[in-house]
Amino acid sequence: MAKKVRIEYDTCTACELCYDRIPEVFKSKDDGIADVVKYDIEEDENTKWMIIPEDLEGDVEEVAEECPSGSIIVEEE
Numbered sequence: 001m002a003k004k005v006r007i008e009y010d011t012c013t014a015c016e017l018c019y020d021r022i023p024e025v026f027k028s029k030d031d032g033i034a035d036v037v038k039y040d041i042e043e044d045e046n047t048k049w050m051i052i053p054e055d056l057e058g059d060v061e062e063v064a065e066e067c068p069s070g071s072i073i074v075e076e077e
């Protein structure tokens with residue numbers, strides 16, 4: 001089953017780790033807070049998911065574990 005990822009904008013500390021590591025999935029907003037590069041599922045203004053390309057799932061899960069503020073949320077689609 002595919003997995004999806006989103007950023008918890010309120011807790012992201014703009015440490016740059018995720019978008020430095022995986023620019024295919026993460027980007028920086030103007031204020032340095034992370035975001036996903038594409039919105040596949042928009043639940044509301046603060047809950048925007050990207051479906052993770054299959055070949056990047058492992059990398060995304062790894063960076064989610066390394067995020068110092070636990071702001072990268074990965075769930076089954």
Ligand code: SF4
Nearest residue numbers: 012013015016018067
């Ligand atoms: S790794 Fe975590 S804290 Fe750092 S920019 Fe990405 S979401 Fe924000």
